[in-house]
Amino acid sequence: MGLDRLQDLRHPDFTVETQRKPQRSQRNPHPAGIIGPMRFLRRFPICMIGLLLCTIMGRAQRPEDAVLAVFRQLEKAVQAGNADAFVGLWSRDAVANAEKMRPYLHARPEVHYTASRTYVQGDEAALLGQMGKDQFVKMRFVKEDGRWKIRDQVGSDRAFHPDSVYAMVPPPAGAFVRSGAVWQKVAGAFDAAEAARRGWQVRAIFDEAYLYVRIETAPMPPPGSTAETPPMGWPVMKVGVAGAGEFVLHASADIGDQATFDANGRANSHRHYVAYSERLERGNEAIFEADAGLETDPLVQVGEHYFEVRVPLRTIGVTEAQRAKIAIGDAQWPKTAVFSLDVARFRQGPVER
16 A cells, blocks of 8 residues: 555544432331432532532643743743742753753843743643744743753744644553564565665554554664764655654764863864754654654664664544554655555564554
């Protein structure tokens, strides 16, 4: 099956139960005969009040609201130029960098922050927002000692894609990884002879959490290791999803530059290193990016002979993996196809095609 033959399925259903009201007996004149109904009438408003209170408290304690509250505290700290309040909002791993901002924090009452999306998963959260005209921000939060703290922040002059939150806080390992990620059982795009001729092979599989794409090729230098030329040879890829459309997936290896500086802030040495990256796009708009070079990222994995990228299913519009139909090929497919592969869904035991 190719990218152009994917279809979507959807079938909602629900049921409603009704209950008959019990009838009172007219044969028993004793007051005990009305005790049951009286107890019911006395309990009914109490139950309703309790339910209402639980609903109100539940809304007030939503984790999304708690994350937004920290974002508002950050806004107030910047407006007032309160360095102590500003630094106190950051996580233990980030507080040292926050301390460096103290000299630059001055009262800015004209600043106003807005949040467009908040996503919480366990003790991690992601937020997309804006801090001014053409000043967009994405932030990650972590819960420490029961309180939400800012983990990191990235700015841009363009709004971040709403679905990027699912890559900022990726899901836990899926069934494929939990079972040991046995790639030898996953079909490749080429037979052994064709893979040898091209110098690379590609395999893909998905489970309830991720689409996994693995490129197998010549020895891959570890991320961050010294290198002058990156490994290359495989194409930009296209991912087709039934009911969601097509996405472009870049799995790239590049050369970065690491500099050291003298006491005057001038670069006195340079080191070239290899960095691996993943970028998912739709209609020339980036949904998310991840890279592994001097730092690691769970969405980018590199081994001695492979380069693997993981795409959270929700970033490609998949919310029910059981119904998903996914295909992958080179970005020029079907005009000048290098390969096209129907992606299997992983199941415990034999792989489902």
